[in-house]
Amino acid sequence: MTKVRINKFLADSGISSRRKSEEYILEKRVSVNDIIITDLSFKVDVEKDIISLDGERIRPKRHIYILLNKPKGYITSVADDRKRKTVLDLMKTKERIYPVGRLDYDSKGLLFLTNDGEFSQLLTHPGNKVPREYEVKLDKPIEEKDRITLLKGVKLDGKPGKFLKLSFPMPKDKKLVRIFCEEGRNRFVKRMFSRLGYTVNELIRISFAGIILDTQPGKFRYLTQQEVQQIKEQYSN
Secondary structure, rough: OEEEEEHHHHHHOOOOOOHHHHHHOOOOOEOOOEEEOOOOOOOEOOOOOOOOEEEEEOOOOOOOEEEEOOOOOOOOOOOOOOOOOOOHHOOOOOOOOOEEEEOOOOOEEEEEEEEOHHHHHHHHHHOOOOOOOOOOOEEOOOHHHHHHHHHHOEOOOOOOOOOOEOOOOOOOOOOOOEEOOHHHHHHOOHHHHHHHOEEEEEEEEEEOOOOEOOOOOOEEEEEOOOHHHHHHHHEEE
């Protein structure tokens, strides 16, 4: 008999993140053997129990981990009411997967997609301090005083934010900068530069959680078992 907490089962089944799964439970949308469950600590037998969300049975799924090189012109979502292209249009899979974190419509680079809610939560939880690296093209050369300020920190929405590293891939080109940070807040990099009067003309995420972008724009690959294990071991609490 294999018993796990119901929120973990939902996350592992690819329904959503564990936090979102807890919302479903508290909203009385989850049942076990036709009994509504609202106890977040309730454990289910994954081999015997019938677990349902909104009356539809949920079955454990094989976990999938994908690295996509997102091009511009795609939104980081599974669907869009404005009929724009989504990152799922770039791949054909019968599995229900969703993006980990976000990249703006006009941003590009490394994006993970998975059906493992716990893996997604691991990468996006602020407390895990998962590193991200970006190459950014600015509208004007960055001044040294502003480079120092971004490393010391500025406030966004009343909360401090900072870059851990800011370097120049081409030393003579101060418009092209490489950023290293552990922040996943919405539009974090663009908003940091905007606070000091700079506009980001182009942004590409070149690494996430130590995994380097290594596919062509619009192409994807599956993470290796070793890569997945490396991420889980390094960032699990």
